[in-house]
Amino acid sequence: MAHSAAGKLQGLDDDRVWFEVAYVAGVTHGLNARADGLRLPLDFSPSTRLAAVAIVEDAAAEPEVKGVFEEIREFYAMASTPAIFRYLARDPGFLQSYWTATREAFSDRKLDRLTKEVLALAASVTAKSEYGVDLHLREARRLGLSEQGLTEALEVVQCFNTVTKIADTLLLEPDFAGLRPR
Secondary structure, X not given: OOOOHHHOHHHOOOOHHHHHHHHHHHHHHXXXXXXXXXXXXXXXXXXXXXXXXXXXXXXXXXXXHHHHHHHHHHHHOOOXXXXXXXXXXXXXXXXXXXXXXXXXXXXXXXXXXXXXXXXXXXXXXXXXXXXXXXXXXXXXXXXXXXXXXXXXHHHHHHHHHHHHHXXXXXXXXOOOHHXXXX
């Protein structure tokens, strides 16, 4: 994508990384909103959450869903399918479409999968999504995020959440020349 110097996002020559970040954030937000809104049980942490709706169990899944569940379990290296996807299985076509989008968003391209999981964890922490924090913290750790890396990621989230709240409260306008509308 060719841009003038003023049209580049934050001065990067290749905007594709920003589109990947937005894709990960969008998919993460969609899954988190459904999972938390319906109080789906956490998959990796103790929880007293009771789902507000019935979710499909792996063994009871329809044949067209079983293949998708198998892909999901392989992708996440899990024995059972995460609750959010078991909920989405109520509509097999939607499950397939959303799984395709999720898998694509988290595939290695400009950014690797671990980086994307850390971004998803940051988005989940910021949104106060119990389900998202549970899933993405597990995935980031599984993919190699150290405790020091986790600490640093959460420090960045805390710093930017604080700065953003202050800027929003003061109704500050962006002061980056490349971000101002012409």
